Amino acid sequence: MGLVDRGRLPAPLTKLFNIGRSYSMWVYQWGLACCAIEMGAAFGSPRYDVMRLGVIPLPASPRQADLVVVSGTVTDKMAPAVKRLYEQMPEPKYVISMGSCANCGGPYWDSYSVTKGVDQIVPVDVYVPGCPPRPEALLEGVVLLQQRIKHEDMGARWRGEGFKPIVRESEPIVVGGGPIE
């Protein structure tokens, strides 16, 4: 895919690839705290069943994953491990921060040992608020991320420049803030 690296891909072809990428995401389950159980309910339970959205929640290692859901409290002791596992993931990679703790510290906003937000360590694409968010909220976060991927400039992502839209500029998405379209 030398064409992709150099960003010479025509826009219709980029869109086609993006649709393919957004519906075949391997998600690494980063269960840290309470949210891990709700993430398990969203990804592993017959009621919510994330696979119908084209997300495969089964990679054994971050090296096989495209998307990581950081679910739960990130403590200062855990933060280096979070960073390291994120760096092991191959580009293009996306992060969903699930729950108030991972977003901003949540109920431990004044704790001495909690990292106030995982976005201090890794770049976050979608924030899902809640303590813990319902599984439906996480599924909405996944859908919003898929919409974001569909509008992404693949060349910029491949060159490691992060998210650049091919259509228009967009901010990090908060679930409930409305879809970008």
Added chain:
Amino acid sequence: MTMLSERQQMSYIAAQAADARLNVELETEGMTLNIGPQHPATHGTLRIIARLDGEQVVWAEPSAGYMHRGYEKLTEVRTFPQVTALINRIDWLGSFANEVPFILAAEQLMNIEAPPRAQHIRTILFELSRIANVSLFLGDLGVQMGAVTPVFMAFRDREYVLNLIEGATGGRFHPNFDRIGGLKDDLPKGWLDETRQVMKKLRNFCDEIEDLLFGNEIFQSRTRGIGVIPADVARQYGLSGANLRASGVDWDLRRDQSLPLAYDKVDFRVWTHPDGDSWARCWIRLQEVREATKIVDQLIETLPPGPVMTKVPRIIKVPEGEAWVSTENPLGEMGYYVVSKGDLGPFRVKIRSASFNNISITPWVLKGVYVPDIITILASLYFILGDIDR
């Protein structure tokens, strides 16, 4: 297939004996295996450092603290009603059960008691959170041994229980429903009928799991006689709950102490198992879910009428004093030692959570086991990281 002659057999045995001698004489180099802090089998972020000799563990140590959120310090800067919102999240699978001992300790200090209806509803929700907690354990147990089906069944039936908790409290995961002096609200209309049906479903789930998992030959060979904890060692390490009962100690705080909860009004059995191995621990928990469904059924039938809240001042100030209350939580004994100086918030809260003591036996029990058994033993000990680190 060729038959071996007697002479060939003898030489084969001699060769094997020589091999064995050689293995004893040759020292194999040790290896340090690091499991975690991010590993599916650790239920979160426990890290186990094991030194191996071949396939056997020589020395193992859990490294906790990856989920330490500083609860005991945080409770000092919260008011009494605010603390319940925090302590929900200690053992996140059985959230309501965490609130009860703290609220009871505060009530003890204020010298008030919840009305009987509130006590009954508290006990019902306590047992529901036990079911929600342990049913997930039963499903998760299969995953640790390579069977993926039970976890889907566990999540399926756990959703019904979570719906009940959500219907009653408004919170699916963290209810924050208990108040000093009673409960926030009464039960909604039609809740009791739904609960009866769900309890039937849960008993079916237990039967299914018993057939699928506990009757499975692989499951039995992976757990029978593995990770044996004798009763005296279990007592010395301070194990509690199902882990202690699986070692043959007849100990249950629900039955043994008299708290203002409705356990004295129901008839239930405390199961013990003489073996003390992984299988016994799993089996005890299975029986506990069944007993919990029976307790809920009995309490629904005898739910007394009346208010759910006593008279408490609008701004709660807890008088000076100290109180220790512990209850039989899904994971074992959970207690709060609350010191109050007559202020809006507690002066100091010491939290005794069950998992911390349950996991402290791992250096003892993992010594000499094989590497695949680490996972099954940890699974059967059943800890929750928030409960260890707090």
